[in-house]
Amino acid sequence: MAATGFGALDGIRVIDFTQMLAGPFCTQLLADQGAEVIKIEPVEGEDSRGAGPFRPEDELRAFGGYFASVNRNKRSIGLNLKDPAARDIALKLADSADVVVENYRAGVMDRLGLSYETLRERNPRLVYAAIRGFGDPRTGNSPYSEWPAFDVVAQAMGGLMQINGPDRFTPLKVGPGVGDLFPATLCAFGISSALLRVARTGKGQFVDVSMVDAVLALCERTVHQNSFQGEIPHPEGNRHPLLSPFGLFRAKDGFVTLAAHFDAWWVKLAGLIDRPDLATDTRTATAAARVANNAFVYEQLELYTMQRTKKELAAVLGGKIPFGPVNNVAEILEDPHFAMREMILKVDHPGVDRQVAIAGIPLKMTETPGRIASRAPMLGEHTDEILREIGVGIEQAESLRAERIIG
Numbered sequence: 001m002a003a004t005g006f007g008a009l010d011g012i013r014v015i016d017f018t019q020m021l022a023g024p025f026c027t028q029l030l031a032d033q034g035a036e037v038i039k040i041e042p043v044e045g046e047d048s049r050g051a052g053p054f055r056p057e058d059e060l061r062a063f064g065g066y067f068a069s070v071n072r073n074k075r076s077i078g079l080n081l082k083d084p085a086a087r088d089i090a091l092k093l094a095d096s097a098d099v100v101v102e103n104y105r106a107g108v109m110d111r112l113g114l115s116y117e118t119l120r121e122r123n124p125r126l127v128y129a130a131i132r133g134f135g136d137p138r139t140g141n142s143p144y145s146e147w148p149a150f151d152v153v154a155q156a157m158g159g160l161m162q163i164n165g166p167d168r169f170t171p172l173k174v175g176p177g178v179g180d181l182f183p184a185t186l187c188a189f190g191i192s193s194a195l196l197r198v199a200r201t202g203k204g205q206f207v208d209v210s211m212v213d214a215v216l217a218l219c220e221r222t223v224h225q226n227s228f229q230g231e232i233p234h235p236e237g238n239r240h241p242l243l244s245p246f247g248l249f250r251a252k253d254g255f256v257t258l259a260a261h262f263d264a265w266w267v268k269l270a271g272l273i274d275r276p277d278l279a280t281d282t283r284t285a286t287a288a289a290r291v292a293n294n295a296f297v298y299e300q301l302e303l304y305t306m307q308r309t310k311k312e313l314a315a316v317l318g319g320k321i322p323f324g325p326v327n328n329v330a331e332i333l334e335d336p337h338f339a340m341r342e343m344i345l346k347v348d349h350p351g352v353d354r355q356v357a358i359a360g361i362p363l364k365m366t367e368t369p370g371r372i373a374s375r376a377p378m379l380g381e382h383t384d385e386i387l388r389e390i391g392v393g394i395e396q397a398e399s400l401r402a403e404r405i406i407g
Contacts, residue, residue: 007034008368012195014038014099015090016074017114019046021151022131022180022187022211023103024070029188030099031073032361032370038093038386039071043078043407045379060351062378068349069358071376077387078380078407081112086405092390094119094126098198099191103131106145116206126204127194131187135210142210149211154179158215159222165235172235183214244290244297245269248326249305256305256313259322261287269321273304333357347375380407 012035016027024039031037045063052064063071079086091114094100100119102109109115116128116138133149134142147153155161155173165172190207198204216223222233225241233241238248243261260269263286270279278284278300283293290297305313310325317323327335338344343362346355361370383406387397400406 006368006373007032007370008365009192009195010034010368012036012099013097014101015093015097016040017100017102017104017109018131019103020048020180021066021070021177022184023101024048024067025181026129026131026184026187026191027074027101028070028072029185029363030191032372033363033365034368034370035099037074038382039074039076039377040081040090040093041076041078041379041407043080043380043404045078045407049379055349055352055356057353058349058351062350063376065356065358068347068356068376072347072358072372073374074377075382075386076377076380077383080405080407081114083403083405085400087113089387089390089392089406090114091119091122093386095123096390097123097126098195099127099129101129101131101187101191105148106132106136120204124204125198125202127191127198127207128204129187129191129194129207129209131183131209131211133211135213136206136208138206139208144212151177151179151211154183154211154215158212159219160215163219163222163233163235166237168234168236170235178218179211179215182218183209183211186214186217239294239298242291244287244294245301247298249298250302251305251308251310251313251325253309255326256310256317257324257326258301258317261290263287265321266290269301269317272316272320273301275300275304345372347372349375350378383407 009030012030014027014030014035014037016023016037016039018024018027027037027039048067049063050061051066053066054061054064079090081087081090094114119126119128130136132145133147133153134144137145152173155178158179160178161171161173164174187207187209190209194205194207225231225233240246240261243259246259246261248255248257258269260266266284267279270276282289283296284290284300308316314323314325325331332338333344341360341364343360344357345360346357349356358372361372363370384394384397387406392400397406
């Protein structure tokens with residue numbers, strides 16, 4: 001059984017029907033805080049197991065880096081949910097659960113006989129959470145409710161791409177899958193909130209997160225800009241439309257970021273780079289003037305930053321104004337901050353003799369810190385022990401496995 005007792009969600013059982021990125025990241029957030037997460041997969045395994053990347057020496061290829069990064073601290077059982085016997089097992093697991101999470105398209109779980117209404121009737125305390133591209137009709141209809149969606153669709157339709165890009169005419173996808181990861185984080189927050197209500201009232205509820213809605217919330221600035229200024233925001237490159245300086249600057253060996261949009265910081269920055277004239281120049285002396293003369297501000301600052309390396313700039317500016325170098329992953333691995341904060345952790349990996357690195361737990365808590373207790377599971381690695389917990393014996397399990405009902 002997966003280790004518990006190390007987080008604020010110790011004692012919470014989560015039945016995880018999720019796949020790919022958004023759902024698994026949500027349930028991993030819960031697992032990192034001590035919840036017992038049982039991952040239900042098709043008997044052939046969920047699609048992301050084969051997504052890679054794989055270590056060159058890994059001949060087993062049970063799963064790659066994609067799956068490893070968002071499925072730690074979970075147990076796996078393989079079920080062919082189209083079979084009534086497997087569905088009965090899923091129902092029994094849901095009966096014992098505090099939370100069910102799924103990220104299928106609307107209606108899929110209903111057709112499988114595992115709808116919220118079915119599970120709630122059997123288990124009134126259940127918190128049932130769904131992450132879908134355009135939400136669930138239970139909380140609000142959408143003309144796109146039947147559309148499939150991935151991160152790139154959410155980024156596009158939620159408005160993120162339209163404010164991200166090198167210039168006002170070129171929308172650009174954000175590198176990380178924020179169209180999955182941010183909805184997943186909101187869903188974990190929603191689940192935790194619903195569990196608090198269960199503790200107070202004994203009543204569960206349906207938690208619905210639309211990926212597109214979540215991205216719009218992430219881009220909240222665009223809504224108030226349009227309402228207050230009558231503008232349709234567009235990509236601003238690596239600069240901020242309302243604050244200056246606030247963005248990216250070229251260094252001799254890469255790029256750095258800095259923010260000195262408040263007047264006090266601007267005066268300090270002017271002194272640090274030996275340009276006291278910038279503190280009094282009418283084009284730069286006030287916050288409004290700096291926004292109006294944004295190009296001039298960046299031009300003057302880059303006269304300084306381009307002549308120095310990232311380390312040299314850190315020695316002058318670090319800790320004095322908001323400043324940070326643009327790090328690649330190799331630089332992150334060498335940075336003592338991430339080591340001291342335990343943000344790069346090593347875990348075992350099946351088929352590989354040495355441990356592999358994954359991102360650590362960003363949420364730090366003093367009394368219930370959470371931890372990475374186990375690597376991501378192999379397909380059906382815990383099927384037999386999970387079945388034993390709900391009263392399915394060895395002979396019955398062997399029969400089910402022979403018929404490809406379990407895996």
